[in-house]
Amino acid sequence: MSGWRHSSIGSQIDRNTPLPFTFDGRPGSGFAGDTPASALLASGIRVLGRSFKYHRPRGLWGMGNEEPNAIFDVTEDGRTTPNVRSTTVMLRRNMALRSVNTAPDAARDRTGMLDLFNRFLPGGFYYKTFMAFGWMRWEPMIRRMAGLGRLDPGHCPPADIPQLNARCDLLVIGAGPAGLAAARAAARNGREVWLVDDAPEPGGSLRWRGGAIDGGDWREFTRDAIGAIIAAGGRILTGTTIWGAFDHGLFAAWERRDGSPDRLWRIRAAETVLATGAIERPLWFANNDLPGILSAEAALHYLSLYGAVAGRRILLATGNDASYPVAAALAQAGCDVTLADARADAPAAPDGVKHLGAARLTQAHGRNSVAGAVVDGRVIETDAILVSGGYTPSVHLHCQAGGKLDWDTGSDSLIPRPGSSALWVAGAVNGSFGLARALAEGHAAGGGTGPAPRAAAGDWQFFPMRPDPDLRGRQWIDPQNDVTLKDVKLAAQEGYRSVEHLKRYTTLGMATDQGRSANFAGLATMAALTGRTIPETGTTTYRPPFSPVPLGVIGGLRRGDLFNAPKRLPLEIAHKARGAMFREYGGWLRPSVYGTDDEAVLAQQEALAARKSVGLYDASPLGKIEVIGPGAAELLDYCGYLRLSTLKPGRARYGFVLGETGIVHDDGVVFRLAENRFVVSASSSHAATVRMILEEARQDVFDPTKSFIHDVTAGFATLTVTGPKSRDLLIAANLPEALYDDANLPHMSVTETFWNGHSLRVARVSFTGDRSYEVTVPARHAPALYSALETARQEVSGRWIGMEAVMILRAEKGFILVGKDTDGLTMPHDLGWEAPREKRKDEYLGRRSLFTAEARRADRRQLVGLEIDGDAPLPTGAHLVPLEGQRRSLGFVTSSYFSPILGRPIALALVEGGRNRIGTELGVFHLGKIGRVRICDSCAFDPTWERLHA
Known part of the structure; x- marks a missing residue:
């Protein structure tokens, strides 16, 4: 144990408020203001975790999101949060910290013996080794070993994490010297500025490096900037991480608030300044992973803010000027400091610091922590090694915003290419190291018009330091x-x-x-x-999130009814008054049956009543996507499997919407109300995605000024009247006489008229196979329509029916539900719709995929019906198998019901080469039992379609 706590240094901590905690079951103590990392460093505990593959001991390295080692499972108030980075959270009373990837703990990890076999476990050995004897043999073992922390099944994330939207004139990301200068300059010009930083208070590196600005203490400059921001109506968010840059200038931020729920911000700004600073690089030498080897910047951070000192005999290896204030501060704190600078022309050493010029650190000594080092062949006794291999600008958000990088020799780093993203960059993120340059760049990025804040020049000089492939030992x-x-x-x-x-x-x-x-x-x-340069070699792609964000924060308030909240019918209250039982169908809460008896029994009664008399059901969720304009017909031709430009006004046509792969995405009816006006009646669950398909084609394939798309589904209510007496019910409801005449309103037609002074649209389309009318009115007039139809229903002895009865009715006719009677491979010709594929010669969405070798296979799964012996419906999902030979799945049951009008079970199925199998028998396999079925046509009821026109 070498770390210790200085008695008087530490601006961040309150020594009057001690905070007890435990680490791997052992007691420890810190102070209010500490992080777990600073408290552990001050306690002298070196081994904080184990590496993932070899389980080598690992200690504290950094001070922020760059920390790779000190990751803990944290238990508070009986709840455990896994994989918490100890450098980015505040220490709280009675925290229980548990190292991850260790057994039983970090100091005594039994699996540390894996390091003895490191020569047999090089990079890529997984790919070569675990293909032997079959991957499935190894997978369970690897999955058990994978992962770091342990999930607590009883830890449910908070249910009240709000998500907020905000706009501002200028968003400044990073509250270091450059960010403060930018924010102050913009605020003084009257702009609304949002200043966001993940530290608990503004200041950035000024908080531990200090500095004089405009002749005064840096705190005065910070207070002045904060005052200007608030006076101009801006906002300062501390403890907040901007974790993603997205399209159209959107930034996502995670705000952490002690004692209150965290918040997710979605921020849009007219302009954005990126002042995120830079991260110190390590050095590369033999055993450079030993606990006790820290970033020099991090060591100064812990000393200045928390009084936590890395050791007593310290070796600081560097190649840049940034490390000299670190060495000076440690020497003044009472440490024995040796500064090894790789440069031959290094500056003079600070007072009290031993200085080695042109010095090269080649090896660290020690078993579980640092006990010495080798510099130019000489062994130096040390209990802590601080290293600085230069700085890497934090360009993540610039790259997420589409920016490119250029190599900057002066700062020995990749920096943002000017103009390649919409962000202004300033300070260390731009390769500008030194307080004076950071302030000047920030002032300019914020639109400052007067003199920039002044500070001593002090630009840092860097000596390029790289890993040496010829150096002996593991680096x-x-x-x-x-x-x-x-x-x-x-x-x-x-x-x-x-x-x-x-x-x-x-x-x-x-x-x-x-x-x-x-x-x-x-x-x-x-x-x-x-043999390439660093720019030629390139970089990996930076993607959101910038740092890990709890899923509960991203999920926000999605709990209970707010989780994928179902849509509601305009007439929900009326249906409840009739005793409707509600379920979710396609994202909508809809009546399943009406009454309090058994749901299956009620569904049978309702379906039978609709076949014998008339049934009414609420079809309001059916999509109502208006496509208007001179290019509407051309757009719908492209997006539909059937040509729609030949449809006459006042008529309707059934068809499919395909994806680019030719797979059926949705089915539905399209109405042509006028020459340049169509309504796409997509299925309830696919209305939103159909609109997106139409919109994408409108913008990317056609002239977007010639067609316009409006989803008005929520603005209208539709009540469907179906059954032999459906026309009688319309007459009893006193709807316009024109609707009763089949010559005026034949099947697959639509008309718009007026009723009681407001608009009314009636379509002769059927989802049941019986004569049906879809009656649509603006949602505000739905109660009036409901009342009229309810009065008429009683006169003709009709019945309200729920969706369970509708499902029976449509299955009797072989009508499909996309997603239930189709799978992710079903094409239109698998459903019996081959003619458009063979006849259409123009281009449409998915066309080319319908002519691939896969699409032309004779054994594709096709929709058929099943005849069943007995009275019990087949289990949905049961597999169809050969009656003889090897058992394999030929397909599966997609829909299965008992038909009350036929008095027997019916079923639909997808079966390999199904249409060629009509009349043959197959086995049906479910839960180890096999029955027999006969393949038949999908239409089980009224195959001559007489009832549709009766």
């Missing part, structure tokens, strides 16, 4: 995933020279820190091994 590139320099060399030898292939072959950069401490080393090494 660790990704400490959490156990990727070494040797693994990168192996990947290059085996042809995995693309950075994306390198990442997947070795798992480099796939740890929980997302490669923040590893990617540059891997990139630089691959560049050196392949």
